[in-house]
Amino acid sequence: MKKITPLIVMLLALGISYGQSCESAYDASVYGYNHTKKSLEANNIEHMKYYVERAVKSFTEVKAITEQCGCKNAFNASFDLLEHADMAIAAEEFEKGRYHAKKIKELAMKTMESLEICMSNNPEDDLAMASDNLKDQEEALLAQQQKLLEQQRLLQEKMEEQRRLQADIRAQKEQELQEQLVVKKKMDSALENLENAIAVLVDAMECDEAYDILADYSRSYETLEGEALEVTKASYAKSALQIVRKAMDKVQTCKEGSYSTTQND
Numbered sequence: 001m002k003k004i005t006p007l008i009v010m011l012l013a014l015g016i017s018y019g020q021s022c023e024s025a026y027d028a029s030v031y032g033y034n035h036t037k038k039s040l041e042a043n044n045i046e047h048m049k050y051y052v053e054r055a056v057k058s059f060t061e062v063k064a065i066t067e068q069c070g071c072k073n074a075f076n077a078s079f080d081l082l083e084h085a086d087m088a089i090a091a092e093e094f095e096k097g098r099y100h101a102k103k104i105k106e107l108a109m110k111t112m113e114s115l116e117i118c119m120s121n122n123p124e125d126d127l128a129m130a131s132d133n134l135k136d137q138e139e140a141l142l143a144q145q146q147k148l149l150e151q152q153r154l155l156q157e158k159m160e161e162q163r164r165l166q167a168d169i170r171a172q173k174e175q176e177l178q179e180q181l182v183v184k185k186k187m188d189s190a191l192e193n194l195e196n197a198i199a200v201l202v203d204a205m206e207c208d209e210a211y212d213i214l215a216d217y218s219r220s221y222e223t224l225e226g227e228a229l230e231v232t233k234a235s236y237a238k239s240a241l242q243i244v245r246k247a248m249d250k251v252q253t254c255k256e257g258s259y260s261t262t263q264n265d
Contacts (some may be wrong), residue, residue, distance in 0.1 A: 022069045025115055198247045
């Protein structure tokens with residue numbers, strides 16, 4: 001047999017007393033409502049006031065009970081009803097009293113409707129509904145937690161993939177840099193030999209202007225780090241062509257100058 005927790009026992013006890021109190025108020029309001037109808041059926045002010053006073057006794061009881069059982073709307077309606085009852089009893093003119101009697105009837109109906117709503121609220125149902133709501137909230141939180149964990153897992157996978165890609169890029173660049181250094185060593189040596197050959201040539205031709213083409217075409221380590229292997233090769237090839245072309249231009253200039261001097265002589 002399942003154990004009943006003290007909280008459930010307390011709620012059930014409260015529900016029983018709550019329902020009984022509201023039912024008592026409802027019975028009194030029905031009794032008072034009948035008196036309000038009779039007050040409107042009266043054809044003189046004395047009879048009207050008599051039934052209003054009978055209704056006052058009933059709704060005074062309703063007001064006290066609803067305050068205890070917590071049926072707020074019924075309490076407010078009965079409170080307003082008693083105020084109109086005082087004005088109906090104090091009225092000196094029949095029509096004025098009858099106006100307040102109509103208000104009493106409307107508020108009596110409102111009181112009974114409010115009591116019906118209060119009596120239909122079952123604390124045991126409220127407890128079950130609250131338990132279902134908590135269960136739904138717990139399931140929603142668990143689903144959200146699972147979603148966050150999945151997002152975290154995917155993010156970690158992306159971060160790991162990014163780290164692997166970066167490591168691969170670094171490794172590829174390091175390998176490429178080593179190849180660039182080999183190219184640099186070979187091309188620096190080749191350009192130096194080319195410049196030496198040109199120096200011998202211009203010396204033999206006594207063409208001092210050709211020395212102007214000699215320059216430092218070597219590429220620095222920092223430059224190699226910032227460029228691709230193909231760019232390094234292309235740059236050295238361009239430098240070699242520039243040296244040859246400039247040398248040829250200077251030699252041609254020297255040759256033409258020498259020929260001109262011979263003709264003048």
